[in-house]
Amino acid sequence: MPDALYVTVHDSVTRLVPSGEHAIGPDAGSDVRVDLGGAPGPVAWLRYIGHWILRPASHVDETLVDGRPRTEQLIHLETGRDTKVTFRLGPVHTGLLLGFSAPLQAAAPPPPYRSGGRLHRLDDAMTVLGSGAGADIVVPDLGVAARHATLRRRDVTGLEIRDHGQGDPTYVRGRRIMWARLRAGDSFTVGDSAFTLLDEVTLRETRQVRGASLVVSDLSAAYRPAWRPWPRQPVTKLDGLSVVLRSGEILAVVGPSGTGKSTFFKALRGEVETSGRLLFSGLDLATEGEQVRDMAAFVPQQVDLHESLTPGRVLGQAARLLPGAGTTAAERRGRIAEVAAHLDLAGLLHRPIRELSGGEKRRVSIGVEVLGRPRLLVLDEPTSALDAGIARSVMRMLRTVADDGCTVALSTHATDQLGDADKVLVIGAGGRPLYYGEPEAVLDDFGASGFADLMETARHRPQEAAARFRAGPVPAEAARLAAAPATPAAPATPSTPAAPPADEPRMRGEATWRRGVRQFPILVGRELALLRARGALALAQIPAVPALGGLLAALGASAAGLGGAEGDNRHAVQTLTLLITACVFAGQSLTYGDVVAQFPVLRREWRAGVSPGAVIAAKAAVFGVLAVLQALITVGAFRLLRPPATSSLLLGPDADLAICLAAGALAAMSAGLLISAAAPTVERAVGWATAAAICQVALSGSLLDLSEHPVLSAAGSLLPSRWATAALAASSDARGVAFGAPPDELWRHRPAFMIIELGVLLAMTIGYGCAARLVLRYRLARRS
């Protein structure tokens, strides 16, 4: 049974039961009567949705609650505790004072998952965890499926946990798993409940993840200078930061430019070397970073979005990629509409992002991240480039996000917005923390007349404030909270992630696979949308280039094309070279600049949980189809003017020609993906692709006799052109018909040779694709 609410207004107390919506107003029909001297109707409504919510009416002095603009206000109360909350509705001093309290007697025993430290006996061979009534251990959480995970005891291997692939992932020691072996001391999380295996048969619930907070204790961060190969001593840019933030609070980080605000956020993302401790919801970022990142969303300073798409499409795709935005299409549409309304995006949804102003792009960028209802939202200067009105509405939206229980941290130079935050952190020169506390007291603490004055002190005379901060209560409180073990079994670890401990549970088939499979079709749709958005001229290039290659090859060929009598065709080798070159170049050019150009967007999406494997697979699928189509166009253009080869090995001259060209184009497309995943900039990708193209021509085996150059031959065997040329030469019997053909062993007119060469091209396509995925994953996870 949910809890009743006692509402106190002007010394009169009304008890409300949790059903429907209750009006507070002057009318006789109001559930809570208040005398407001002629107010037009209800001034607020109360509603129970798992907790009580106060919603001020829109005419109440800009819907202020305790002087802060609110569309809804969560009422935090604990049944059974003598807690009371008061709010002033309307102006700060004269508004209506409302008191709220919960009944001292609990309406019902609290659900087991709230009890903390509850013990479960694992006497049976199998224990089911889930939200359904049939589960042995009931975890009543929205993200938990009816049968979510199973603990099973095996004779030989002992206890193991298996995730059923429904609902939120299961984590063992902060890593998503599908299956893991558990030993005494291991901890795992299902939904919002965390469990520790105390011994073979005893499982203890150790904490409830939701509702906890951000604890940063004595955090220092450093960068290694990239320009000095050795010794690369890290340079400290953040020095002894401590923060204690409750869930539902907004932290504003301020300070002069270059003092380390963004570095603090990078530390929260695990992208910079740190010392000290960083805990979110009791999870240590050093050891359980993956789980924290799954709960967090980061809005970077720059706008990393696909600029050719519309906000409507970007939001739609993000909602499908992020599970928190809703499971059904209707839920996702509702969530997008809600976010669009908060951020005033409704009029922008159908215009390409590149046509939007800086502030409009920034709003879309924030919208994408809040869609998934993160529990930790970190925003690097979210209100820069926004006018004061929009900045205010962004802060209001962040307040509603925070009221949902999300912890929000943002950096800002807009000091007039600080009043909307619950806590302010001032960072001064040298990355030293100077102040942490209420926004109202920050100027007094510095003895500053205004924020310009404060910033000057923070930049040029930070010593006194830094000493005050160190001697103040925050570092000691943060150290105390960070030292208290969140999970009794988890050993304290340094914040810089180390190699997994020897007793790390063995993982198999991480849930990342499940995500990747779910995201693949969405990402294919995105690639197609990006293609369409390139415009007609750019799209026309895709068939035009191979058509040109096919026509030029035909014009340079002899009348017999690739065929002819034995040793008679003087142009066969050159024709073969042109056909292969056209397809290999066209295939590589589809992809070599693709990943590198999208890297900032991919990095942002990776942080939100988009699988790099699914990204590469989606690109390979879309560009693979295009590469095959291009090969067919080359064949068509060639065959318009020239006859087919006189011999073939597998399916006839035309089909063999198409297969060889398509296989070469596919492998080259995949090699292009590897180039674009590895290149740090688009310019470098162009250079690498040009070098690769030169090698593809020179080492294909048709210009140089590679049998005389073992090193060049070995290098050529890594290139698609070498094997595609060999396969086509084998099929068309180039050694037989071509005048002056090189005595290349790979060109022998035998079906086995051609099949092996096509097999190598297929292996190259898969191998280069897998390598692209690995390189992309490494680069996405790499620290600053």
Ligand SMILES: Nc1ncnc2c1ncn2[C@@H]1O[C@H](COP(=O)(O)OP(=O)(O)OP(=O)(O)O)[C@@H](O)[C@H]1O
């Ligand atoms: N990748 C990096 N490698 C080396 N030094 C870096 C790197 N990124 C930032 N820095 C340095 O760290 C310091 C803090 O930078 P940071 O970007 O955190 O400052 P900030 O307070 O966010 O600045 P702003 O308000 O201008 O955005 C600066 O001296 C900066 O030059």
